[in-house]
Amino acid sequence: MSPAPPVEPALLLVAHGTRDPAGAVVTEQVAAAARARLGVRVAVGFADVRRPTPADAVAELGGGPCVAVPMFLAAGYHVRSDVPAQLAAFDDVLVAETFGPDPALVAAAAERLAEAGARPGDAVVMAVAGSSDPRARADSARAARRLGRLLGGPVTLATVAIGGPRVVDAVAALRRDGAERVAVASWLLAPGLFQRRLDECGADAVAGPLADHPAVVELVGERYRAALSGARRTA
Incomplete structure (x- = not known):
């Protein structure tokens, strides 16, 4: 046997x-x-x-x-x-x-953005949870750069909690700079408090989280x- x-x-x-x-x-x-x-x-x-x-x-x-x-x-x-x-x-x-910041997940974030109603020419914010850890912040910055290359335009990195400019402030700043529409890409995995904060940030389109x-x-x-x-x- x-x-x-x-x-x-x-x-x-x-x-x-x-x-x-x-x-x-x-x-x-x-x-x-x-x-x-x-x-x-x-x-x-x-x-x-x-x-x-x-x-x-x-x-x-x-x-x-x-x-x-x-x-x-x-x-x-x-x-x-x-x-x-x-x-x-x-x-x-x-x-x-x-x-x-795996490229496959960055591509998924771009898909979620399109599903949320983002349009070509929208100013884009990538919303991350945020961290005080330099390596975590470097990973988030890398994800934003990769998303920008994928979308063919600049992406503003902003945080929900700590470690950088807040999402709501980034959205407001882009509007002051003349953006007609602002879309937020969610760099979060699961629904919860942080995702709800994105939904309330005043953007024209807010992508959903990535886990599903x-x-x-x-x-x-x-x-x-x-x-x-x-x-x-x-x-």
């Missing part, structure tokens, strides 16, 4: 967390889609705000090797320090590269496979 094929490691999706139930629902939808695409066990853990924590989620998987994919759009505190620290006690958990875009599930798969491939090369 031939030996059974090896079981692929489980997947742990690590999201930031939000008090908005809709945000958690979207994350679970990504998990379900990843489970169907990869054919592996999948669990969800939240770095902050809600439970289960990443460590709790690993325990729920019941042991065995696991690949953790941090679902963050910039490599700030949670990606570089918090999530690795929460998972450090598990020798069989491999932490994959985070999302960051097919590119997100594709990227989860890429990060999962790349982490396994790297581990196997160094084994």
Whole structure:
């Protein structure tokens, strides 16, 4: 009798967390889609705000090797320090590269912008959560540059929370400078308080968040496979 094929490691999706139930629902939808695409066990853990924590989620998987994919759009505190620290006690958990300003997600942001009613010639703001971490801010700036190249025009980077000019102020400034219409591209993954702030910023078109875009599930798969491939090369 031939030996059974090896079981692929489980997947742990690590999201930031939000008090908005809709945000958690979207994350679970990504998990379900990843489970169907990869054919592996999948669990969800939240770095902050809600439970289960990443460590709790690993325990729920019941042991065995696991690949953790941090679902963050910039490599700030949670990606570089918090999530690795929460998972450090598990020798069989491999932490994959985070999302960051991946070109596929930038393209998804452009699609969301068009779906929201943005028009050629609109002044464009890319709205990010914001961070005090220099590396996270560099990732956000890279995403805005990539979106500008994709759209063929300048993109103003603005934040919902900290680390730069606020979205509402950026929209108002563009109008003062003569923009007839302003569109806001959402560089957020899930619905919640930050997305609602975008909806109230006074722009003519506001894109929705990214988590339910097919590119997100594709990227989860890429990060999962790349982490396994790297581990196997160094084994």
